[in-house]
Amino acid sequence: MNTIEHGPQDQTVDEFKQELRRTIDHYIDHLVVRADVASTLDAQTVAGRMIASVPLQLHPFDEAAGPFYDSAGLEKWFDISRQAIDKRVRAGKLIAAQLDGGRRVYPAWQFTPEAQVHPALLPTWRILRAHGDPWTAILWLTTPNPTLDGDSAADWLTAGRDPKPVEAAARADSARWAA
Template sequence: MTPRTRTTTPVDALTEALRERIDARVEDLRAQGRTLDLGDVEELAERMMAALPTVHPLDQPLGPFYDTAGLVSWLGISRQALFDRVRRGTVLACRTADGHLVYPSLQFGRNGAVRPGVVEAVGAFTRRGVDGWSIGAWLTTPTPVFGGQSAIDHLVLHRSSAAAVRAVADRAASDAAAWAA
């Protein structure tokens, strides 16, 4: 029987990368005469999963989304700190019909920071009382203003350059003022 070639999925690659890093940490600790204490493995697994966005029925075009518990865990902040960021307009939150807040993952970079340009746009609309779903729609709707791209795509394509951030921030401020008028 010939062995089958297995296609490596992103999940397989992540699992292998974690295994390699854990094995290396175990060896480093062993060299120091210590052992790795993972504590409650299920709790650790839950905290690691919190770094991954959840699936939500409203995932297109805004999603996937983080829920409050997952985002608090990933960012390593309190719920109060997260809600303060939402109130100040530095994190985009959308309230679901059942009253829960969800946070579009598209606003975050890999390190958990809100992307430059998104912060300015969310802030401009939030100060004018615009709801999260409308802000999300503004961020993800293609427009001639950004060469047929959405504000998010414009920022990503231009790697959040100063010019791209300024263009998005200026347009958001202009549109937010017009919407509130």
């Protein structure tokens, strides 16, 4: 599966694993689980879902608009079928684009810590997709925009800022793409 976040550029694999262990141990030490819930959980399944979000390789577009998840990673992380993922994509409820070989990738920046698509992104995604292909829309969302104080639309929206200027800019650009 592919990535959720880029770490330091000079970080070694061993350094990453050590930091991951420290961080997970911290979260486990502060985890509060009721006994009735704990008795229903399987530690291997939970650990497998956690590890599904660890980057194994980078997609070619990671630097410009990523990082990205792949379908197999989302299936495991969300514990849903590929058909359920496809249904969300078709319904405009999941941001996705296809690579040259036909494989879909999903920008990691669209997901909240609760593994939900950030709801503020979807109206702008739909505006952009009306006249733009998925890659154009993804690049538009991740490119710094002077209208948004130099932030990207994705950063602006996921920070909880007013969506109106983003949607207005998206409508204007989408209209230009349609012309």
